[in-house]
Amino acid sequence: MPVSGHVDRWLREHREDVIGWRRHIHAHPELSNAEVETTEFLAGILREHGLSPQLFPGTGLMVDIGPGDGRIAFRADLDALPLSEATGLEYSSTVPGVAHACGHDVHTTVVLALACALSEIREELEHGVRMIFQPAEEVMVGGAADVISWGALTDVAAIFALHVEPKLRVGRIGVRAGAITSATDVVEIQVHGPGGHTSRPHLSADVVYALGALITQLPGLLSRRVDPRTGTVLVFGQVGSGYAPNAIPESGVLSGTLRTADINVWRHIEPLVDELVGQVLAPTGCSHTLNYNRGVPPVMNDDVATALLAKAGRRNDPQGVVEAPQSSGGEDFSWYLEHVPGAMARLGSWSGEGDRQDLHQGDLLVDERAIGVGVRLFAATIDEYLASPASPEI
Known part of the structure; x- marks a missing residue:
């Protein structure tokens, strides 16, 4: 049987x-x-x-x-x-x-x-x-x-x-x-600047503005640098910064998940994310620290x-x-x-x-x-x- x-x-x-x-x-x-x-x-x-x-x-x-x-x-x-x-x-x-x-x-x-x-x-x-x-x-x-x-x-x-x-x-x-x-990684981006007063943003580096630039630009830039057929998607789920409406904070943090159905993309994408973050932040005068936590492959x-x-x-x-x-x-x-x-x-x-x-x-x-x-x-x-x-x- x-x-x-x-x-x-x-x-x-x-x-x-x-x-x-x-x-x-x-x-x-x-x-x-x-x-x-x-x-x-x-x-x-x-x-x-x-x-x-x-x-x-x-x-x-x-x-x-x-x-x-x-x-x-x-x-x-x-x-x-x-x-x-x-x-x-x-x-x-x-x-x-x-x-x-x-x-x-x-x-x-x-x-x-x-x-x-x-x-x-x-x-x-x-x-x-x-x-x-x-x-x-x-x-x-x-x-x-x-x-x-x-x-x-x-x-x-x-x-x-x-x-x-x-x-x-x-x-x-x-x-x-x-x-x-899909592969599932957690991406955390810490953004740093000297801080300052909102009345004088030109004398500081606006961390909140920089976070906004990353939120709106980074996912789109990835879609232009990675084959869209791989199903690679970056979505932010958490953002935090600041302590007062008239103070530019010295730091902020942005975190989300990066998913891809392509195992080769998964193995090589971390340096690309770091590169693109630096490019987005360059005009703002802010610096960053990337904490890229690799999860599981697809x-x-x-x-x-x-x-x-x-x-x-x-x-x-x-x-x-x-x-x-x-x-x-x-x-x-x-x-x-x-x-x-x-x-x-x-x-x-x-x-x-x-x-x-x-x-x-x-x-x-x-x-x-x-x-x-x-x-x-x-x-x-x-x-x-x-x-x-x-x-x-x-």
Whole structure:
């Protein structure tokens, strides 16, 4: 029997258990690098199913199933967000100001259920599988970098992940070769001048005017120096300066995010930003300090891995696979793809009724049927991977 056949049968028999796991995780969210109870909960279930999870330092874990080298890996993320839930669900967050509003509870349940299903046929598996339960996806620069340093990709030949998509109807899988997310960096520009009186701006360097020039000119200049097809966008979200209406301040700060879907732009854009800031400020007489905080690269889905995911999705539903749009959001799954080939899919989670919601909102609702769709997608991915002529290395 193919892996997908066994997993499908297991899911039908254990549906209530799986839904219960998701609801427990949802009701007990934990912030990045504090996923202690979540880690213990997952480890306990895995051990109950005869598996031997390996705990990471701090939080998170991984577990291997089946034979050794060249494993196919599946990654889930554990952390929740620092916001309040407003769904009214009976299993809503029990932790004030913390909620699973990005679907990580679903991602975790999908990978957990797959692990438990495979535990029953681990002696029969033709190829090794690794489940990675990663902490701290929601913070810069993401927990993936730590997990990789702890050996999560040792002996891994390919890796896959999914992310809930509340704009996509449940049952649908969104795939996209190449960039499916964007790099996300934080840019802070400190502007300096001697200060002075507003009645004598010619004797000073007007920091507030300089900040305004940066706000209005810098994004446009970037759009003329970087290929617009790369989706490179600078947006400021914070500005501060001054203490009195008749005083020119000595300093001010401007901060925002720079996003790009092009990994080569991401790797080389910091010097260009610094150059352009200096050019904008030159006529004002102000100086600057650039604090450029690199976040995560874009998730660059491998062409072959993406095609394999799409084929796996169509195995379960011939009409269920659609092309996913490229997102300007960031995702630290990108760090894994810097080391091994793989792909991330979008998992439809909209019930088809009511408004389509968005991630990172307290009222986010996920149709729980998406869990089964995700588990079956990954099971079919294992079958397609084993059948691929490029296996065990995509």
